[in-house]
Structure formats: C-alpha cells, structure tokens
Amino acid sequence: MRDFTIDIYKRLLKASVDAEYEFLTLEKFLGERTLPPKTIVMRHDVDRKPNNALVTAHMENRLGIGASYYFRIVDKSYDEAVIKEIAAMGHEIGYHYEDLALAGGDVQKAFNTFRKNLENFRKIYPVKTVCMHGSPLSKWDNRKMWEKYDYKTCGIIGEPYYDLDFNRILYLTDTGRKWNGTAMNVRDRVESGFVLKSRVKTTPDLIACIENGELPDHMMLNVHPERWENDFLAWSGQLLFQNIKNIFKKMIVLKNERIQNRR
Numbered sequence: 001m002r003d004f005t006i007d008i009y010k011r012l013l014k015a016s017v018d019a020e021y022e023f024l025t026l027e028k029f030l031g032e033r034t035l036p037p038k039t040i041v042m043r044h045d046v047d048r049k050p051n052n053a054l055v056t057a058h059m060e061n062r063l064g065i066g067a068s069y070y071f072r073i074v075d076k077s078y079d080e081a082v083i084k085e086i087a088a089m090g091h092e093i094g095y096h097y098e099d100l101a102l103a104g105g106d107v108q109k110a111f112n113t114f115r116k117n118l119e120n121f122r123k124i125y126p127v128k129t130v131c132m133h134g135s136p137l138s139k140w141d142n143r144k145m146w147e148k149y150d151y152k153t154c155g156i157i158g159e160p161y162y163d164l165d166f167n168r169i170l171y172l173t174d175t176g177r178k179w180n181g182t183a184m185n186v187r188d189r190v191e192s193g194f195v196l197k198s199r200v201k202t203t204p205d206l207i208a209c210i211e212n213g214e215l216p217d218h219m220m221l222n223v224h225p226e227r228w229e230n231d232f233l234a235w236s237g238q239l240l241f242q243n244i245k246n247i248f249k250k251m252i253v254l255k256n257e258r259i260q261n262r263r
Contacts, residue, residue, distance in 0.1 A: 003202050004177060004238075006055060006230045009223070013063055015207045016040055021219075023065040025092035026129045030158045041169075041220040042067035043160065045096055045131065050079040052225035054086065061089040070096035070131045073117045083124050093125035100145045101138035110142075111149045118154055129158045134175075134188050137248075160220065166190040170215060172200065173222035177242040179206055188222070 001008070016023070022036040029041050042060070044067055046053045053069055060067050069086050071077050071093065087093050095118055099110040121127045130151060132142040143161060151159060158164075164171075172179055175188045179200045198214055200206050209215050227242065229235040 001204065002235060003204070004174070004227050004229070005235065006059070006228055008203050008207075009056065009228050010059055012203055012207055012210075013060065013065060015210045017063060017065070019210050019213070021210075023060075023067065025066050026068045026094070026131075026158060026160060026220075027092050028066070030129070030163060035218065038217045039219070041160075043131065043220055043222045044069045045133070045222060045224050046071045046077050047096070047133065047224055047226060048076040049226040050077060050082040052228060054082050056223070056225045056228065057086040057089055057091055060091070066090055066092065068092040068094055068129065070094040071121070072096045072098060072133055073120070074098075080124060083121075087125045092129070093121065093127060095121050095127055095130045096133045097130055098133040098135050098138075098142050100142045101133075101135035101140045105140045107145055107148050110145050114145065114151075115154055118156075128156060129160075130156050131160055161190065164220065166192040166220075167194070168218060170194050170219040171222070172206070172219065174224055174227055175222070177227055177239070178202070 019038070021038045021040045023040050023042055024032070024036075026041050026043065029035070029039065042065065044053060044056065046069055050071070057067070057069065069083075069091055071079075071083060073095075077096070083093055097114055097117070099114040099117065100107065103110040103113060118127060118130070135142060146159075146162070171190045171192060173188055179202065194216065196209070196214070198205065198209050198212075200209055227238060229238055
C-alpha cells in the first residue's frame with residue numbers, strides 16, 4: 001500500500017474520530033479553559049501546492065473536523081482564492097512566517113515585514129496564531145526574531161513552538177515524508193518527554209497506534225498537504241523530490257550537530 005495518499009489520510013482521520021479524539025484548531029485549543037478528554041490539533045503547514053491543502057480541507061470539513069492551515073507569503077504557497085475557500089469551511093488560517101530568512105537576518109526589517117504580511121492575511125481572515133517556517137536551506141532560524149520582539153504585541157495569541165507544552169502534548173510531524181524523520185529534520189523539532197510504546201514511521205503505523213489506544217490523549221499532528229497525493233505520477237514526483245531533499249537536510253542536521261558539539 002502506498003503511504004501519503006489522500007485515501008490513507010482519510011483513514012487516519014476516521015481512525016482518530018472513531019477513537020473519540022476531538023479536533024480543535026490551535027486558536028480554540030489555546031482558548032479552552034477545560035479541554036475535551038481527547039484532543040488533536042491538526043496543523044497544516046502549506047509550504048507549497050495550496051490546491052493540495054484545498055483537498056484536505058474539504059475532506060476534513062465533510063468529517064466535521066476543523067484544522068489550522070498556515071500559509072507562507074511566497075507565491076508557491078499564498079493563493080488568496082484557496083485561503084478564502086478554506087476559511088469559509090470554518091478552518092483556521094495562520095501565517096507561516098519566514099521573515100527573518102527572507103530579510104537575510106536583519107531582525108528589524110524582518111519584524112516590519114512580519115507585521116505587514118500579517119495585516120495582508122488579516123484582510124482575508126482574523127489571524128490569531130502564527131507558526132514559523134523552518135527555512136532549512138537558510139542559516140537563519142525565523143524564531144530568533146522573538147528574542148528582540150514579541151509577537152503578542154501584534155495581537156497573536158500563540159505560536160506552537162512557544163505556547164504549547166510538548167511534554168503534555170505529543171507532537172508528530174510528517175517532515176521528511178515519515179513520522180519519525182528526526183535525522184533529516186533541521187528545525188521542526190520540539191523538546192518532549194514522550195516515549196512511544198510502538199515504532200511510528202509510516203501512516204499505517206500511526207493509525208494502528210490510534211486504534212490500539214497507544215497514543216496520549218492530547219496531540220498535535222503536523223501534516224504538509226503537498227506530500228499527500230492520490231495521482232500516481234504526482235505521488236511519485238513528490239516521493240523523488242522528498243528523497244533528494246532528505247539527503248541535503250540530513251547533511252545540514254549533521255553539520256549543525258558538529259557545530260553545536262564544538263561549542
């Protein structure tokens with residue numbers, strides 16, 4: 001069975017619903033005083049292929065699921081018509097910011113463009129949460145901007161890497177086209193004390209863990225819609241592209257680890 005198809009994504013959603021997980025957007029999750037017994041924050045980083053995001057958004061909508069969609073400002077992600085359609089379904093829209101990388105490390109310029117881009121998104125949707133884009137090929141970590149500025153002064157209530165306790169919320173991401181891709185994960189990492197009973201590499205592994213009740217009651221799943229395709233040619237192209245990316249990303253991770261070890 002091919003992994004990372006729309007069909008298997010639907011199986012993942014249905015397994016989660018059958019296991020009595022309630023889906024919350026990040027905005028709602030942060031705003032809840034008392035959480036439901038079992039929750040999933042479904043986060044989508046729309047790095048590219050916004051039409052793929054439209055497919056997952058419609059599927060979730062049909063299942064009564066609300067998700068958080070984070071769009072970049074660059075052309076390969078930002079599609080106003082798609083963003084409006086996804087927002088109209090009741091999904092949350094957020095800004096997938098990369099301003100520090102785009103500004104070449106100029107923090108003041110980055111914060112100015114962050115505010116400008118945020119207001120651009122707010123013409124479409126009242127954005128309350130943001131999430132950094134990893135920018136793996138850039139030497140700049142976009143989160144470094146918050147060492148000088150505070151995103152909450154912009155009316156933002158949350159950024160997952162700062163406002164979620166990942167010792168209480170399990171974080172799983174499909175970065176690298178696998179659910180355990182830490183070795184080629186440059187910045188999409190969190191500090192967590194969770195130790196899973198079962199090895200979770202593929203989506204069928206993840207589904208089995210959900211069905212067997214092996215996962216915590218509160219989770220964030222980060223799904224990149226560009227990776228999920230039913231069409232065989234598109235799926236094959238994405239697989240090839242990701243495998244090439246993983247080689248370079250793994251080299252970057254190893255380089256960063258060597259630099260860190262020398263300090």
